[in-house]
Amino acid sequence: MPHLLFIPLLLAVLAAVTAPRPAFAQTETPVSQCQMIARSLPSVTFAALSALPALRVQAKGDEEVRITYIGHSTFFIETPAGVTIATDYNGWFKPPALPTVVTMNKAHASHYTLSPDPGIDHVLHGWEDGSAEGADHDVVVGDTYIRNVPTDIRGWGGAMEPNGNSIFIFEVAGLCIGHLGHLHHELTEKQYAQIGRLDVLMVPVDGGLTMGAESMSRVVQRLRSALILPMHRRGPPISHFLSMFGKGFDAVTSDSATITVSIRNLPKRPTVHILSGV
Structure with a gap:
């Protein structure tokens, strides 16, 4: 790649x-x-x-990031400096420790909570009610830069709601880690440009609740990530999702829910890594 x-x-x-x-000025973008x-x-x-x-804050390429699959769309990310992040946090799937940062999407109640633990320092919604542009996050927490790219979301009636979802991107230890959230459509050229490079990609593989496996596989192949972590699996077996990829992709099934990643140990071939619990 x-x-x-x-x-x-x-x-x-x-x-x-x-x-x-000189110390990084967090008032700067x-x-x-x-x-x-x-x-x-x-x-x-x-x-x-x-x-x-x-x-x-992002450039310690010799350091490692620990990623644990908690359940549904929630991963627990632990950075070298001790920042902890829970993705698509809903309060049901409990990380092993109170996160420093939580991200959310509003597709269903299983992807957000309106009453997060008050001890969480940063609660980042992937939507912004009343805003035509959607949520806009540019947050530096410790050694991690967190930003988002809004996408549309499908409402209960089937109509698309602008900017109801966000792809959250975590830049830490030289890695670009992306979480697609509850993605309901293939991305535009502008969105691909806003995302940039993603070394690690967290992708829903439910086969239809978010987006069909074929469409989702096209997004994954276009993003060209080295490490692909499936999540949000319901219905079709994960083998159906894996069948969408050709010989250019490897697949690994792990007995552990945790993987440790660094810029130095990324797989040389794009790899779908199925963590325990998926």
Whole structure:
């Protein structure tokens, strides 16, 4: 895959920006390394180099991120600096510790809660009622930059509601980790550009409650992630989803609900990694 070929160059850039620098001003809008690297391939002309100090929170390429599947669409992400994140948090699927950050989508009550634990520091809704543009998050928490790309969502009557879902992207330890949420449609060119590079992709594989397996597989193949983590499996067996991919993809079934990821140990071939519980 094209972006994997440039990992050595990426690591060199990451090493350069991890040198001691002035403290990052969190009042500034962070720079997305996922968008920068994606846009600069294959010419590898890094835009906005003057903003590289802002990458300091994401650029520790020798560190590891721990990801645990909790249930449904909830993963528990643990960063090197101790930031903990629960995706599509609903309060039912309990992470092993109170998260620092939770993200939500409003498709169903199994993807959000309006009464999260008051001890959670950051509650990020993937929707914004009354806004034509949708939710807009650019949050730096410890060593992690969190942003979102809004997508439309299908209402109970079948009509599409603009910007009711968000793809949340977590940039940490040199990795770009994306969670598709309750994605109901194939992405536009603009949305692919907003997402940029995703090394790790969390994807619903229910086969129809979000989007049909064939459409979802096209999104996965277009995003060209190295590590694909299925979630939200109901109905069809996961083998139906796996059958949508050709010989360019590997599949691994794990006895563990946890995987430890770094920019250095990403699989060389795109791999669908089925964690225990999926």
